[in-house]
Amino acid sequence: xxxxxxxxxxxxxxxxxxxxxxxxxxxxxxxxxxxxxxxxxxxxxxxxxxxxxxxxxxxxxxxxxxxxxxxxxxxxxxxxxxxxxxxxxxxxxxxxxxxxxxxxxxxxxxxxxxxxxxxxxxxxxxxxxxxxxxxxxxxxxxxxxxxxxxxxxxxxxxxxxxxxxxxxxxxxxxxxxxxxxxxxxxxxxxxxxxxxxxxxxxxxxxxxxxxxxxxxxxxxxxxxxxxxxxxxxxxxxxxxxxxxxxxxxxxxxxxxxxxxxxxxxxxxxxxxxxxxxxxxxxxxxxxxxxxxxxxxxxxxxxxxxxxxxxxxxxxxxxxxxxxxxxxxxxxxxxxxxxxxxxxxxxxxxxxxxxxxxxxxxxxxxxxxxxxxxxxxxxxxxxxxxxxxxxxxxxxxxxxxxxxxxxxxxxx
Numbered sequence: 001x002x003x004x005x006x007x008x009x010x011x012x013x014x015x016x017x018x019x020x021x022x023x024x025x026x027x028x029x030x031x032x033x034x035x036x037x038x039x040x041x042x043x044x045x046x047x048x049x050x051x052x053x054x055x056x057x058x059x060x061x062x063x064x065x066x067x068x069x070x071x072x073x074x075x076x077x078x079x080x081x082x083x084x085x086x087x088x089x090x091x092x093x094x095x096x097x098x099x100x101x102x103x104x105x106x107x108x109x110x111x112x113x114x115x116x117x118x119x120x121x122x123x124x125x126x127x128x129x130x131x132x133x134x135x136x137x138x139x140x141x142x143x144x145x146x147x148x149x150x151x152x153x154x155x156x157x158x159x160x161x162x163x164x165x166x167x168x169x170x171x172x173x174x175x176x177x178x179x180x181x182x183x184x185x186x187x188x189x190x191x192x193x194x195x196x197x198x199x200x201x202x203x204x205x206x207x208x209x210x211x212x213x214x215x216x217x218x219x220x221x222x223x224x225x226x227x228x229x230x231x232x233x234x235x236x237x238x239x240x241x242x243x244x245x246x247x248x249x250x251x252x253x254x255x256x257x258x259x260x261x262x263x264x265x266x267x268x269x270x271x272x273x274x275x276x277x278x279x280x281x282x283x284x285x286x287x288x289x290x291x292x293x294x295x296x297x298x299x300x301x302x303x304x305x306x307x308x309x310x311x312x313x314x315x316x317x318x319x320x321x322x323x324x325x326x327x328x329x330x331x332x333x334x335x336x337x338x339x340x341x342x343x344x345x346x347x348x349x350x351x352x353x354x355x356x357x358x359x360x361x362x363x364x365x366x367x368x369x370x371x372x373x374x375x376x377x378x379x380x381x382x383x384x385x386x387x388x389x390x391x392x393x394x395x396x397x398x399x400x401x402x403x404x405x406x407x408x409x410x411x
Contacts (some may be wrong), residue, residue, distance in 0.1 A: 006184075008362065012377035042122040043080045045336055047329070048088055050100065050107035050124060050135075053115055055092025059323065060116045064138045065363075067325025068113055070306075070313055078336035090120045101127040109133060112327050116321065125149050134335075134343035134352055136328040139292065139321050141268070142189070146269065146371045151349055152154045154322045155331065155362065159189065160196040162267045162290040163239065165377035165393045167200035169288065170237050170265070173379075173391055177205035179265075180212035180230050182250065183241035190241040193267070197239045211235050216250075218242060223250050227257055227311040227344070237288075244275045260286075268292045271320065271380065271387070280385045288390060291378045293320035294360045296389055299376050306361035320362070327360035347359065364395065 049068055051061035076083055076094040088099035088104040093313040096118045100169050104112070105127050112128065112216070113133035121137045124142060128135045128151045137145050137154040141162070146152050157165075166205045172174050179201055196215075201209035214226040227250070230238055240247050247266060254262070265288055269275060270289035279287075295317055297309055308319040308325055331352060336343075339351035356364040363376035 050114035053089040054063040057092035064322035067322035071329035078333035148229040180238040184217040184218040293323040
């Protein structure tokens with residue numbers, strides 16, 4: 001695409017947007033504050049982009065970077081200050097991640113975005129906290145990234161939040177008062193996720209809400225005993241915790257055992273292309289899973305504008321990571337505009353935390369006291385490789401039925 005067409009596309013995206021970004025701030029106010037600034041203004045805000053740009057996680061890091069860079073292209077100013085992106089490559093390696101953060105901190109960024117991979121963000125956390133520089137993680141789902149670190153926030157849904165949303169789907173949409181849980185033994189993260197699902201079910205349907213609760217040996221490949229317990233319990237929905245490889249094996253064995261009439265429930269990892277490719281032959285509408293973003297259901301007006309701009313810029317459909325990277329950048333520059341370019345790291349952190357009902361590409365976002373988002377959750381299902389949307393779980397209140405959408409072929 002030539003330069004003139006890209007400029008025209010960006011102008012059209014800006015002109016068509018009409019979304020409230022936080023509280024009573026209108027899009028027009030946002031546009032006035034962050035666009036149409038003097039291009040000769042040399043004052044800069046430096047935002048660090050901390051991602052795996054080489055190594056095994058390079059592709060995942062690139063997806064987040066695409067969203068950040070698209071947002072930066074559309075919104076290059078925070079208040080009166082021009083934003084510069086500065087990059088730190090953690091090289092998909094925990095030792096390199098430590099060095100990358102040390103080097104990035106020497107450049108005194110105003111804020112940091114990233115990284116893909118919970119472990120890399122956990123490594124970065126101590127540097128972020130010591131420097132009192134706010135950071136926004138993009139696709140991290142591990143609660144430890146933000147726990148006990150007031151300067152690390154995130155735009156992705158934590159695993160436990162997704163589990164609660166799925167329990168709401170069972171109670172509110174499926175009108176079921178009982179469900180089952182299968183989880184790997186000796187897995188603290190899986191236990192925390194399962195507990196969130198169980199706690200919500202019990203709070204709404206009583207002590208017998210989880211009729212079957214079975215652990216399995218991760219990687220064993222044999223889940224017959226657990227699946228027979230599901231059959232005997234008579235539950236119609238089962239929450240599956242664990243690695244994608246085990247989940248695929250469970251779905252395969254359930255089909256082989258002719259375990260019909262049961263919907264298996266999962267998290268956002270089920271929306272990944274690798275999982276869909278592996279699981280597609282064993283599913284036919286008998287799964288439901290949370291997603292971080294979907295391009296088949298426009299959750300907000302900004303979702304539509306992001307999708308249009310992304311296709312224009314990159315010539316392809318966006319991944320969830322790109323939409324979240326887009327939102328992380330917009331949240332950051334909005335907070336900088338509110339706090340002021342000369343604000344301290346603590347003041348900027350507080351400005352991010354104060355944002356409410358931010359209508360981003362991935363949904364409506366507010367933050368809880370841990371810096372984790374409270375936002376809409378899209379529930380999808382899978383028929384072979386075809387993804388379709390079942391409903392949207394709003395941050396508060398009852399699920400909002402999704403408009404009819406055309407199933408997307410996840411090749």
